[in-house]
Amino acid sequence: MLEWFSRLADFLIVEQLGLSRDDRLGGALHFFVEDTSKIFVLLVVMIYLIALARASLRVERVRDYLAGRNRYLGYGLGSAFGAITPFCSCSSIPLFLGFTSAGIPIGITMSFLLTSPLINEVAIVLLAGLLGWKFTLVYVVVGMSVGMLGGLFLDSIRAERLLQAFARKAFDNASAPAAVDNIIENSGQNDSLTLSARHRFAMDELTDILSRVWKWVFIGVGVGAALHGFVPEGWIEQHLGDGQWWSVPAAVALGIPLYANATGVIPVMESLITQGLPVGTTLAFCMSTVAASFPEFILLKQVMQWRLLAILFVLLLVSFTLVGWLFNGLSGLGFL
Amino acid sequence: MKTIQVLGSGCTKCRKTAESIERIAEQLGVEVTVTKEADPQLMMQHGVMTTPAVVIDGRLQHSGSIPHRDEIERWLQS
Numbered sequence: 001m002l003e004w005f006s007r008l009a010d011f012l013i014v015e016q017l018g019l020s021r022d023d024r025l026g027g028a029l030h031f032f033v034e035d036t037s038k039i040f041v042l043l044v045v046m047i048y049l050i051a052l053a054r055a056s057l058r059v060e061r062v063r064d065y066l067a068g069r070n071r072y073l074g075y076g077l078g079s080a081f082g083a084i085t086p087f088c089s090c091s092s093i094p095l096f097l098g099f100t101s102a103g104i105p106i107g108i109t110m111s112f113l114l115t116s117p118l119i120n121e122v123a124i125v126l127l128a129g130l131l132g133w134k135f136t137l138v139y140v141v142v143g144m145s146v147g148m149l150g151g152l153f154l155d156s157i158r159a160e161r162l163l164q165a166f167a168r169k170a171f172d173n174a175s176a177p178a179a180v181d182n183i184i185e186n187s188g189q190n191d192s193l194t195l196s197a198r199h200r201f202a203m204d205e206l207t208d209i210l211s212r213v214w215k216w217v218f219i220g221v222g223v224g225a226a227l228h229g230f231v232p233e234g235w236i237e238q239h240l241g242d243g244q245w246w247s248v249p250a251a252v253a254l255g256i257p258l259y260a261n262a263t264g265v266i267p268v269m270e271s272l273i274t275q276g277l278p279v280g281t282t283l284a285f286c287m288s289t290v291a292a293s294f295p296e297f298i299l300l301k302q303v304m305q306w307r308l309l310a311i312l313f314v315l316l317l318v319s320f321t322l323v324g325w326l327f328n329g330l331s332g333l334g335f336l
Numbered sequence: 337m338k339t340i341q342v343l344g345s346g347c348t349k350c351r352k353t354a355e356s357i358e359r360i361a362e363q364l365g366v367e368v369t370v371t372k373e374a375d376p377q378l379m380m381q382h383g384v385m386t387t388p389a390v391v392i393d394g395r396l397q398h399s400g401s402i403p404h405r406d407e408i409e410r411w412l413q414s
Contacts, residue, residue, distance in 0.1 A: 166377055
């Protein structure tokens with residue numbers, strides 16, 4: 001079904017403009033048309049369908065479900081809910097406080113918050129559409145593992161000691177607030193959503209997500225197309241291949257301050273992989289760009305002390321580097 | 337006179353929420369004061385976990401999205 005987009009690009013670029021796919025400009029334009037058309041169609045269809053299915057999943061319910069769970073099960077559940085719950089990163093702080101004041105351990109909350117930006121419907125749709133289901137599966141497993149192990153680590157160093165005083169106090173005096181649950185009852189946002197309420201939620205999600213990501217699609221595909229058409233064949237493989245161990249930490253260090261979301265990064269990844277950048281390096285770069293950004297760290301400062309922020313930063317740096325090396329090693333051995 | 341607080345970290349959605357409440361209040365001729373609050377402790381007090389959230393006369397009415405026009409009209413006219 002996805003060849004259809006390649007044929008559309010053939011029609012526009014080769015037949016209408018008379019360019020060849022083999023020359024630079026033709027190759028880059030073909031890549032651009034094929035990928036942008038494919039991404040937008042996939043996004044519109046999938047975001048709508050996924051939103052329809054999960055319209056009744058709210059963070060308040062996740063909190064009630066997670067509170068008082070077994071700790072070790074909690075990391076897995078926190079990470080899994082982080083992956084599937086509709087949640088915008090601008091709500092990180094209230095969500096953090098909501099979980100914390102319900103007595104949920106910081107590690108489990110962080111499992112949720114670390115996994116959430118890494119794995120979301122947009123990232124999954126793009127990865128599956130551009131890089132295939134096998135890569136997508138690997139990405140999901142790795143993303144959830146980083147979330148779970150990161151959470152486990154933060155609890156093992158008792159990260160709650162390094163919260164800001166008021167957040168620490170909320171954690172110590174934990175009791176679940178009921179205010180939001182009440183309004184949810186009143187406004188009909190409970191379990192039994194009607195189909196029209198679900199449709200309304202899905203349309204809201206669709207317009208909200210598309211209005212945030214459309215420009216990233218063009219930027220990401222544009223950079224990907226430029227790499228595709230204008231970086232000489234073999235250059236990346238030769239200079240950034242898996243022979244150079246330092247390329248992984250360098251990719252991660254470059255990725256963390258870089259602010260982009262998954263939508264912009266994945267088309268670049270597609271282009272880099274076909275150009276011969278090792279899978280592990282690419283994965284590490286993508287995850288570090290998506291998982292952490294400076295604006296978000298500055299937000300987290302409201303609830304965390306500098307020391308905890310620094311620990312979090314190093315934690316991400318180390319875990320993505322390990323992910324990169326691991327997958328470069330596995331693909332070198334022929335597993336991927 | 338209704339006192340309306342829009343809780344949120346200052347993202348675009350929070351700004352849009354405050355703007356649309358002010359606009360609709362003006363159209364309906366309802367007197368309101370709308371303030372934007374970014375204090376995380378206030379959000380915690382109201383049990384808000386997703387923003388933007390809307391608090392009217394101290395009572396939480398909505399959270400997690402830009403409210404629809406019909407909802408805002410209902411709050412203002414009640």
